[in-house]
Every structure is written in C-alpha cells, then in structure tokens.
Amino acid sequence: MRRQLLRRTQHLSLAIAILALAASGWLITRRVLEHRQEQASLATGRRVGLVAGHSGYDSGAVCPDGLTEAEVNLDIARRTAARLRRMGAQVDLLQEFDPRLSGYRADVFVSIHADTCEGNYSGFKVARVEHSALPEAEDRLVDCLWQQYEVATSLARHPNTITFDMREYHAFGEIDPQTPAAIIEVGFLSGDRWLLTAQPDRVAKGVADGILCFLAAAGTGEP
Numbered sequence: 125m126r127r128q129l130l131r132r133t134q135h136l137s138l139a140i141a142i143l144a145l146a147a148s149g150w151l152i153t154r155r156v157l158e159h160r161q162e163q164a165s166l167a168t169g170r171r172v173g174l175v176a177g178h179s180g181y182d183s184g185a186v187c188p189d190g191l192t193e194a195e196v197n198l199d200i201a202r203r204t205a206a207r208l209r210r211m212g213a214q215v216d217l218l219q220e221f222d223p224r225l226s227g228y229r230a231d232v233f234v235s236i237h238a239d240t241c242e243g244n245y246s247g248f249k250v251a252r253v254e255h256s257a258l259p260e261a262e263d264r265l266v267d268c269l270w271q272q273y274e275v276a277t278s279l280a281r282h283p284n285t286i287t288f289d290m291r292e293y294h295a296f297g298e299i300d301p302q303t304p305a306a307i308i309e310v311g312f313l314s315g316d317r318w319l320l321t322a323q324p325d326r327v328a329k330g331v332a333d334g335i336l337c338f339l340a341a342a343g344t345g346e347p
C-alpha cells in the first residue's frame with residue numbers, strides 16, 4: 125500500500141516536472157518570437173545605408189595570401205543588409221565612392237571596414253564624424269554599435285587605434301548632415317581573421333543589432 129502510494133507520488137512529480145519543462149519551453153519560444161517581432165517592427169519601413177568599405181574602388185588592406193579587406197567588408201555588408209531586409213528595412217548597399225552618397229538621406233548610415241592584416245592585433249572600434257550636426261543621435265548610434273557588436277562577437281574594444289581617417293571619413297562629408305552616421309572597423313584581418321571569414325553571420329548580427337538598437341532609441345520619427 126505504502127509502496128503504491130510512493131509510486132503514485134513519483135509519477136505525479138514526474139508529470140509535474142514534465143509539465144513545468146514544457147511550460148518554460150513554451151514561454152521561452154514565445155519570448156524569442158516576441159523579440160523578433162519587436163525587432164521587425166523597429167526596422168519596418170526604415171531606410172538604412174550600408175557602405176561595403178572599399179567596394180568598387182580598391183582592395184583596402186591585403187593579407188599575404190591575397191585575402192582583401194574589400195571582399196571581407198562586402199560579405200559582411202551583404203549579410204547585414206539581408207538581415208535588416210528580412211525585418212522589413214529598406215537597405216541601400218553602397219560602394220565606397222557611390223554616387224548616391226551625395227546628400228544621402230536615411231534613418232541611419234553605417235560604413236563597414238576591417239583593419240590591417242599586419243601584426244597580430246584583435247579588436248573592433250566605432251567612430252562618428254568629429255564635428256557632428258547630430259551629436260546626441262550619433263553618440264547613441266556609436267554606443268549601440270559598441271554594445272551590440274561586443275555582445276554578438278565577444279571581440280574586445282580597440283579604441284586606442286581610432287584614427288583621423290575614421291573621424292574624418294570622406295562619406296561623412298558627402299551624405300546629408302541630418303543622416304545619423306558611424307563607421308565601424310569590424311576587426312583585424314590578422315588577429316580576427318577566423319571570426320571575420322568563418323563566422324561572418326555573427327559579425328553581421330553585431331552590426332545589424334547595433335543598428336536596430338539605434339532605431340529603437342530613435343523611435344519612429346522621420347530621418
């Protein structure tokens with residue numbers, strides 16, 4: 125009798141455990157779906173400009189085996205564009221000296237570059253134009269990219285190598301000053317080559333999440 129009761133209690137606890145597991149699984153799935161919907165609603169109808177650094181112009185940094193910065197940038201820019209388009213954004217994939225840059229207007233603009241193949245450095249960095257017409261918005265964009273890219277890739281920040289070339293990046297002077305803009309160096313072709321070439325979707329997620337973070341903070345206003 126007592127053994128039967130014990131067995132029944134065991135069965136009951138097992139059933140409760142299974143139910144609890146199923147319920148938490150359902151809750152997690154629902155949360156993930158809700159999060160995707162939130163991200164999609166942030167991106168829907170928003171215009172995003174992405175420059176694939178050096179594309180259509182030169183190779184950028186080159187590794188001894190011939191890997192070029194331009195091909196790495198283009199791959200990442202295409203994947204970032206695809207991610208954002210899937211969420212409903214209208215993405216312009218631009219070349220380094222694209223004629224569309226002149227007076228370009230969008231909700232957000234990000235130029236994607238990678239760093240030298242020399243040495244064995246690792247890390248990423250983000251910058252905006254030195255004299256910004258939209259310092260608050262552009263600081264927010266830069267912060268979002270720092271945070272989200274770090275989370276997605278686990279790369280370290282490399283702020284000490286932000287150069288004059290980044291702060292005075294040519295496209296910042298060509299696009300409409302009311303378009304919030306930033307430039308990201310997604311990693312070094314030397315020390316971060318594996319991440320950049322073997323895990324480009326993680327890299328693209330980092331850039332796309334940075335942009336979505338900015339769009340979330342910017343609300344739904346006009347560019």
Ligand SMILES: [Zn+2]
Binds near residue numbers: 177178185193238
């Ligand atoms: Zn570059």
